Amino acid sequence: MKPLIVLLVSTAWAFTRGQYYYQGLMDYLENRMLAIEDRMELWHEQTHRYHTELQDFKKLTAVTMDGLGKEHSALLKDLEGAAVRVDRVEREMDYLETQTSPRACVNKADKVVEQGAWSVEERRGDEEEEEDWEEVHSRVSDCVDIISSIRSVKILKRVGSPKGMWTRDPRSSKVYVFNGTEGDSIYQFNSVLDFSSSPGVNHSRQILVPSLWRGPGSAVYNGYLYYVKQEADTEVQVVKYDLLSGSVTDTAMFPVDGYAPVYSLNPETVADLAADDEGLWLLYAASESEPNINLAKMDPAALDIEQIWDTRCPRENAEAAFIVCGTVYVVYNTRLASRSRVQCVFDINEMVLSEEAPLLYFPRRYGAHASLKYNPEEKQLYAWDDGYQILYRLTMKRKLLV
Template structure:
C-alpha cells in the first residue's frame, strides 16, 4: 500500500505544478495582449491626430492657394490695364509724330527737302549743286557733340522682311531700302514722304548693283552706295557703287576685307558680317577680325579709294550686340537679349578720346516690337533710321557738347 500511496501523492504534485505553470503562462500572455492593445490604442489616437492635422494643413494650403490665385488674377488685370494704357499712349505718340516732320533740326534746306523740291541735280557737274552741298557740310565740319538721349520716335510703316535696312543719303532727299539680309536689288524712293505713302516697294525704282549685297550693313554716302559682297569660299569685299551715274555696272572701287574668317560683328544678328557707317567725319567700317575676337573693331576708310586709314579696338563686346552706329567719330553699340527686350546703348568708343566714361550715357530705346536689324545715322538730320521686325522707324536724337571740348 505504501508504494501506491507514494505514487498517488507524486502524481497529485505533478498535476498541481503543471496547473500553476499553465496558469502563469496564460497570465503572461494576457498581460502581453493587454499591452499590445494599449499600444494599438495609442497608435490609433496618434494616427487620428496626424490625420486631423493633415486635414487642417490641407485646408490652410488650399486657402493660401486661393488667396494667391486671387492676387495673381488681380495683378494680371492690373498688368493688362497698364499694357492697355501704354499701348494707348504709344498710339497717341505715333499719331502726334505723324502730324509733325520727322526731322530733329528744321532749317531752310530741310524744309526744301520735306516739300519734295530739293534743288540738287542728279549730275555732279553742276556748280550750284556743289555750293549747296558745301554749305550743308560746313554746318558739321567741327563735330564735337555726343548723344544725350532720344527725343522722339516715329514709326513710319511696316514693309518687307523682319530684317533689313533703310537709309537716306544726306546729299539728297532720296531714300534707299534694302529688304532682307541679302539680295541683288535696292529700292529707291524720292523722299521719306514718298516712301511713307507708297503701298510697298513695287512702286519704287529698282537699282541692281553689279553684285549681290550681303547683310544689312550697307551705307549710302555722297551719292555712292557702299555694300558688303560675300560669296561662298571667297573673301569678303567692300564695293563702292555710283548711284547717280545711272549705269548698271558702274563700280568705282573694290577693297578686300581685313578679317581672317567670316565672323559676325554682332552676335544677335549673325547675318551682319560687317557694318558700314557714315557720319560727319566720313566712312567707317565695323567688323570682327575672327570668331575668337571678343570685341568689335573699327576702321576709318577713305570714301574715295576705300583705303583703310586707321584701325581701333573699341573694347565693346560683340556678345549680345545687335547693331551700332557712329556719330562724330564716336561708336555707339546697341545691346539686347536673346529674347528681344528693350534695346540700349551700353558701350561707347571715341576715336578722339574726347568722351570720358562718366559722360557715356546709358540710353534705352522705347520698347517697340523686337530687336533692331540695323541702325543708320544721318548726320544732316541727326536722326537714326532703324529697322525693327519689319517696321521702319525714325529716332530723333538729342545732342550735347563733349565735356572735354
C-alpha cells in the same frame, strides 16, 4: 504493477512539460501582440498630428494665395493703367509727328534736291553747287555732339521681312530699302514721304547689284552704296557701288579671320557699315574668339582703312550699333526680345566721359532691331524692327571738352 506506475509517472511528467511549453508560447505571442498594438497606437497619434499640421498648412497656403491673388490683381490693374497711359502718350507723339515732317530736312541743299531743282549729275559736275555742298560739309564736320535722349518715335509702316534695313543718303532725299538679310537687289524711293505712301517695295525703282549683299549692314553715302559681300568659301569684301552709273567702282578685303558676326543677337550681320558727320566707318569682329566690337575708319573714296580701335564694347547680347560724331553707340537686348538699350559708348576722341555717356532705352515696340542707321542731316535713326520701319528722332547736346 511496478511498470504501470513508471508509465503513469512518465506520462504525467510529459504532460506537465508540454503544458509549460504551450503556456510560454502563448505568453510570447501575447507580448508581441501588445507591442504591435502599442506601435499602431503611436502610428495613429502621429498620423493624426501630421493630418492636423497638413490642414493648418493648407489653411495658411490658402490665405497666402488669396493675398497674392489680390496683389496680382492690383498689380495687373496698375499695369493696365500704365499701358493705357503709354498708349495715350504714343498716340500723342504720333499725332505730333504728323504735324511735323519726319525727315527734318532743314538745310537748303536737301530742299532743293527734293524740289528737283538739280540732279545728281549736276551736283557732281557743277562747281558752284559743289561749293554749296562743301559749305554744308564744313558746317557738320566740326562735330562735338552727343545724344542726350530719344526725342520722339514714328512708326512709318510695315513692309518686307522681319529683318532688313532702310536708310537715306545724307546728301539727298532718296531712301533705300534692303529687304531681308541678303540679296542682289535694293529698292529706291524718292523720299521718306514717297516710301511711306507706297503700298510696298515693289512699287519703287529696283536696283540690281552685281553681287549679293550680305547682312543688314550696308550704308549709302554721297551717291554710293557700300555693302558687304561674302560668297561661299570666299573672304569677306566691302564693295563700293555707284548708284548713278550702276557700276562697281572699288572693292576692299575685309580685315577678319574667318566668319565672325559683329552682333551676337543678329548673326546675319557680318559687319556693319555706317556713315556720319565724320565719314565712313566699319564695325566688325576680327575673329570668332574676339569678345569685343572693333571699329575702323575708312576712306570713302579708296576704301582704305585709316585707323582701327578696340571699342571695348562686348559682342555678346549686342543687337545693333550706330555712330554719331565719331562716337559708337552699341545697343543691347536679351535672347527673348525686350527693351533695347544703349549700354556701351565709345568715343574715338575720348571726349565723352563715362558719367556723361547716355543710358538710352528705346521704347518697347515689336521685337528687336535688325539695323539702326543714323542720318547726320536729320539727327535721327532709321530702324528696322520685326518688319516695321521706325524713325527715332534724337535730342543732341555738346560733348564735354577734356
